[in-house]
Amino acid sequence: MAEFEKKPLNKVMRGPKRATYDKTKIYEILDSHFLCHVPYTFEGTAIVIPTAYGRKRDVVYIHGSMKNRMMLSLLNQSQVSFTVTHLDGLVLARSVFHHSMNYRSATVFGKPFLVANDADKMEALELIVDNMIPGRWKEAREPNQKELDATLVVGIEITDASAKIRDEGANDELADMDLDVWAGVLEIETNPGKVVKNADAKPELETPESVKGFRFVNHGVQG
Amino acid sequence: MAEFEKKPLNKVMRGPKRATYDKTKIYEILDSHFLCHVPYTFEGTAIVIPTAYGRKRDVVYIHGSMKNRMMLSLLNQSQVSFTVTHLDGLVLARSVFHHSMNYRSATVFGKPFLVANDADKMEALELIVDNMIPGRWKEAREPNQKELDATLVVGIEITDASAKIRDEGANDELADMDLDVWAGVLEIETNPGKVVKNADAKPELETPESVKGFRFVNHGVQG
Numbered sequence: 001m002a003e004f005e006k007k008p009l010n011k012v013m014r015g016p017k018r019a020t021y022d023k024t025k026i027y028e029i030l031d032s033h034f035l036c037h038v039p040y041t042f043e044g045t046a047i048v049i050p051t052a053y054g055r056k057r058d059v060v061y062i063h064g065s066m067k068n069r070m071m072l073s074l075l076n077q078s079q080v081s082f083t084v085t086h087l088d089g090l091v092l093a094r095s096v097f098h099h100s101m102n103y104r105s106a107t108v109f110g111k112p113f114l115v116a117n118d119a120d121k122m123e124a125l126e127l128i129v130d131n132m133i134p135g136r137w138k139e140a141r142e143p144n145q146k147e148l149d150a151t152l153v154v155g156i157e158i159t160d161a162s163a164k165i166r167d168e169g170a171n172d173e174l175a176d177m178d179l180d181v182w183a184g185v186l187e188i189e190t191n192p193g194k195v196v197k198n199a200d201a202k203p204e205l206e207t208p209e210s211v212k213g214f215r216f217v218n219h220g221v222q223g
Numbered sequence: 224m225a226e227f228e229k230k231p232l233n234k235v236m237r238g239p240k241r242a243t244y245d246k247t248k249i250y251e252i253l254d255s256h257f258l259c260h261v262p263y264t265f266e267g268t269a270i271v272i273p274t275a276y277g278r279k280r281d282v283v284y285i286h287g288s289m290k291n292r293m294m295l296s297l298l299n300q301s302q303v304s305f306t307v308t309h310l311d312g313l314v315l316a317r318s319v320f321h322h323s324m325n326y327r328s329a330t331v332f333g334k335p336f337l338v339a340n341d342a343d344k345m346e347a348l349e350l351i352v353d354n355m356i357p358g359r360w361k362e363a364r365e366p367n368q369k370e371l372d373a374t375l376v377v378g379i380e381i382t383d384a385s386a387k388i389r390d391e392g393a394n395d396e397l398a399d400m401d402l403d404v405w406a407g408v409l410e411i412e413t414n415p416g417k418v419v420k421n422a423d424a425k426p427e428l429e430t431p432e433s434v435k436g437f438r439f440v441n442h443g444v445q446g
Contacts (some may be wrong), residue, residue: 001248001320002239004249008266009265009266009268012297012401013292014290014291014292015286015287015288016289023260025405027355035308035310035324037260037271037273037306037308038271039262039269039270039271040269041269042232042263043231043232043265044302045232045300045302045303045304045332046262046263046264046269046300046303046304047262047306047330048260048261048262048271048304048305048306048330049306049330050306050310050326050328052261052324058254064237065237067236067237069236069237070236077268077269079267079268079269079270080268080269081270082269082271083260083270083271083272083273085258085260087258087273089416089419090356090437092359092431092433092434093363094358094364095347095363095364095365095366095370096352096359096360096364096365096366097364097366097370097374099352099359099363101275107270107271107272109268110229118432120377125319129322130259130318132313132322132324133313133409136315136319137319139405140315140317140319140322140404141317141319141320141399141402142319142413143318143383144320147318148306149321151320152257169419169421169422169423170421171232172367176259176364179333179364180425180428181269181362181364181422181428182362182365182419182420182424182428182429182430182431182434183421183423184358184418184419184420184421184424184434185418185419185421186415186416186418186434186437187259187415187416187417187418188413188414189413189414189416189417189418190310190411190412190413190417191411191412191414192409192411192412193312193409193410193411193412194410194411195266195384195407195408195409196312196346196392196407196409197405197407198393198404198406198408198409199392200392200400200406201405201406201407202322202403205403205404205405206405207405208274208315210315210442211315211405211407211409214313214409
């Protein structure tokens, strides 16, 4: 499948020109970030929680404590979704009306399932950690049995998805082109900043490769 | 009210040490960003959409087209919520299990209402634009009647809220302290980047004050 099917659930109604259903483009948005927003319903109110994720082929994994309200709620649903948003710029038009943002945002729908088997859990956790910061898994101590038992891992098998991408300058009305108002884009960058070593870390340990190599780019995980 | 009441809806169950119900702290998280994630339900599936917002006292405003599925859905609910997330760093512990993120995340609950009156709509749009980039409203052409009529504005009167803030180094198990594994924080920074003037913008127009002054800081909106 190269494209997700357009259904009422995932079809982009507002700004359809900016929509894409292309699997490669959508997975590129997923693989270039590690924080998603997962919505769920609690006593009739929709709530959304940010959480880390990792992808392998058509499954995305999230994790939390065994009592995590959001995750337990997902497991009671036959269909769930999550959204990954990259904010790339502020679009300033001559008119207030045409102000916008440049962004890449993917909304993914799928079937949730409990990852129960220890080996599968371990693999999912590795995907999540190495999607956050590639190479970190093998630098750190692996989860022991007690830690694994305390961790709830949920997989979401992707069935439907769409993305919206805006990546251009301001689009003003023809009637406004002659106004003396500046138009353009103020790009927004998300970058690694200072490295702050723990005060209790051994003095002789140097900044690891995972930290030195970290970038907000497509981590190119499997599949 | 200096603190939001802890109720089943907003009480932070996981990691309660990091929770705050302090109104000043929660509003500071809101006023330091302009992009929130709003969850809603479509045919039984919870979905979340990123959108811009502005705040005045205890009301947050969002806007969209008259046919915006998310916004129309909100107006059918008696209670809605949204979340604002600042990602501040990756927390790398000696053990995989204690890996985490530094963040400031506020989840706000409230009662949605349609902003119908033109003057109120105009004020709400000004709040949204100037929360995105302070000072921009008065640089650009104000919405005309046609544009105002095409814009749906929803207010959310805040009734409940909580936030979680993590802002510290890695917390490892005592048994792991002697491992030869680096621990610390890789900070993540979100900053204004390049300014890209529109190709069709008048050559003599210089970068406006709003763009030159933009920072990801508390914009200190009203109340």
